[in-house]
Amino acid sequence: MTELQNIAKKLFDDGSINLLIGYSNNENGGTSAIFIDNSADIDKLIYNENCHQNLMVYFQKPEVKKFGKLAFVVSLPGLKSVLEIASENQIKDGDAYFIAIDKDGNPSLLQDFHQIEDFITNNQTKPPMGLLKLMEKINNMTREERWQYWTDEFSKCIKCYACRSVCPLCYCTQCITDINIPQWISTESSPIGNLDWHIARAMHLAGRCIGCGECMKACPVDIPLALLTANLNKSIAIHFGDEPGMKADYKYPLSHYKLEDKENFIR
Amino acid sequence: MNNYKLITKQNLHSFFDALQPKNTIIAPKEINKKYYFKPVDKFEDIALDYIQTVLSAKSVLFPRSDTLFNYHRADGDYNIDEPSPIEKNTIVFGMKPCDASSFVYLSNFFLKDYQDKNIKERLEKLYIISLSCKEADNACFCTSVGSNPASTKGSDLNLTLIENDTYYVEVVTEKGQELINYSADLFQDTKEIDKSKYIANVPQKFDVEQAKQNIDSIFESPLWVKDSLACLGCGICAYACPTCTCFDIQDIGSQFNGSRVRNWDSCAFDLFTKHASGHNPRPVQSQRWRNRIKHKFEYSVENLGLISCVGCGRCIRSCPTSMNIVKTVQIFQGV
Structure with missing residues (x-):
């Protein structure tokens, strides 16, 4: 044994x-x-x-x-x-x-x-080199090139929602894709319909994604999905100095405020 | 009809070149060590020694999103136009025999009672050149569902690589002959041969008649839950499947302008069976998995007299949690 x-x-x-x-x-x-x-x-x-x-x-x-x-x-x-x-x-x-x-x-x-x-x-480990290189490459693109890169990647999406299903943080008992009155996310697999879904997914995971990369491994058409959330996490870390998955009492920056936050509209 | 020919690999290249200008050719292409059906215009781009593509070729007939009509409101009335579903004749070059046989099921499903216009027009312009399998993997199980790696079912032409870069060609249908006529002198007549020694060995994993009976008789069983604990309810299995035909019809646009579109849907999704009242008759995943299995081996037999599984193994290869339809059937075999 x-x-x-x-x-x-x-x-x-x-x-x-x-x-x-x-x-x-x-x-x-x-x-x-x-x-x-x-x-x-x-x-x-x-x-x-x-x-x-x-x-x-x-x-x-x-x-x-x-x-x-x-x-x-x-x-x-x-x-x-x-x-x-x-x-x-x-x-x-x-x-x-x-x-x-x-x-x-x-x-x-x-x-x-x-x-x-x-x-x-x-037990901290570094993210895989290949992923970091790709992220750097995308971040060095012009805005137009980056838009084209993601439009091409999303055009492959068949909306099987495996990226959602395998994600431990996509635990909503009713996902936005499961609501059809109104149909928030188009069921169509088209450039616009696919963009709807991937923006919704990435934004719902912004600053929450712990980077297991399962979304990317499950994707049948190899869209490098983990990069979107990794990059959003990076922005959140820069602006709020926080990282998800390190502490059980983590205060998620997008749903908490601190008095020292640089924005003052909430005060 | 059935007649037998030989063609060398070099001549197959010339045959492709003869077909290419007048037809759309869809063929397996390698992208990052995986294979996908894509439009090709060069013979060199075709992968001839692949085991299976990630997604099936059903989208040639039944696209992921299919526009049924466009509408436009003007002067108090609606104008409707139906876009042509297919322009040129389309040849799928080099699909596997399991996939070719799926087109027999697909045409039955879409044309048996109501004749679906888009599918009918596409089917009329569709030509299938299948390629017998030299190799198989653990996920392949065509021999368990009444087929084999060199089956000609659903094909117009079937190619089997025999030796010395030579393909043995079976002309299965009139449409197959039509293709040959593009460049008949590239082919050499021959007699029927036994293909079995040139093809992959795919062990039989279950008895399909027994499976139909067992699955038919079991609805309530704790085994459905036990067997589907890993299933997370994504739609990969249905979307990769060559015979899954469920769809959802949506109007995209406003009340003035837009399109009615038919999109793929999957019985693995929670929303699939949800009623307008909010009640869901299949609230948990085990019931959805049961539906998938029973549809494949029971409901489609009742409806069309055919099982809706061709043994391509795509659902097994692509499942992120390794759900395995063969294992499920075997579990119920042992009941």
């Missing part, structure tokens, strides 16, 4: 949890989420560098919540999602257990948000 499996088994044995969401090998040679509801299946639990899905996306799924007490296997991006979700009052300390995987692949059980905050501080 691996160390990860030992931790999981103990949680089941002492009755702490009803469902554990982790990773296992799948039929196609990859890895995918596994939902373990009794300790007999624990031998299927694995972790390796292919386990990228951000499992925190399941924390609001009604059929998952029904099981009762949950435990999640989470690496750095997953843990950042936990803190961001916590700062938005969607999860309370003690609601779930987190088996954290550090940068060397070692598991440890984290039980409260303070432990998660410390873990994140000690």
Whole structure:
């Protein structure tokens, strides 16, 4: 039994949890989420560098919540999602257990948000170089070139909404795309219809995105979606000096004010 | 009709050049190590040794957004114009036999009772040249749904690479012969051959007749929930699928000017079954996943006498959470 499996088994044995969401090998040679509801299946639990899905996306799924007490296997991006979700009052300390995987692949059980905050501080990684280079390239374009770049990228979009579905921060029980009276977001896949959606998505995640990049990995037509939110985060950090996913009591700049804010219209 | 010919790879290039000026040619193209159907005007741009494209070729017939008519209000009355759905004859060059067979289902769906005008006109101008599979991957399961990697179902011409850069050509329909006539001297007559040794080995993963029976008989089962816990309700599976035909009709514009458009829709979405009252008969994902599976193997059999799955494996490859239709069918096989 691996160390990860030992931790999981103990949680089941002492009755702490009803469902554990982790990773296992799948039929196609990859890895995918596994939902373990009794300790007999624990031998299927694995972790390796292919386990990228951000499992925190399941924390609001009604059929998952029904099981009762949950435990999640989470690496750095997953843990950042936990803190961001916590700062938005969607999860309370003690609601779930987190088996954290550090940068060397070692598991440890984290039980409260303070432990998660410390873990994140000690396990920081840099964003992938390729992504930074592309961001720099786009930011160096003229406004017209940049508009053309994104228009071309969005024209590929088929509006399958996988970018929304895989995002742990897109947890609204009713997404703006699910409202059709009125039809806020056109269901059409056209340059304008696609722009509607991608602006709405990026703006709803501005300063909240923790950068797991799952939207980009899920996209069937390879739109570099994570860049939009990463760039918005950068602007927010410049203007307000804040970064999401680092603290459970994070005050989201776009929904809080500070007396020292440079804008004075709210005073 | 069926007659058999041979063509060399070099001559296939010339054949493409003969077809190209008068037709729109759609073919698989490599973009960042993935394959997509795109309009091509050079033979060199076509990927001939791909396993599967990310998205199917159904958009040739049933585009992501299809304008049914435009309206314009003037002098107290509405003027309606219906744009032509297709200009030139369109050839899909090099789609896989599973995809070609999906067009049999699509034409049944769109033309059986009500004859959909746009689809009918496109179908009349559509030519399919399929390419038998040399290779398959774990997600392929055509042999489990009554097909095989060299099936000619739905094709006008079927090509199978045999040896020495030579393709074995089956002329399946009159339309196929029409294509050959563009440059008949590039082809050499031959006898029927056994293609099986030249094609990919795709192991059978379930028995389709058994699957139909099992899925038909099970509506309420905790297995639907257990099997779909990972599903997050995006529309990739339906949008990548060559036989998913659900759509949503919308008026885009104002009351004076605009278009009525038919857009793809997916049963995985919450809004798909939501009533005007606000009630949703399929409020959770397991019920939507059940609908998808039952539609493929039960409802479409009831409606059209055909299952609506061709075993292309796209839903399996593209699912961000590795939902697997084969696994689901196998689970119910074991019930």
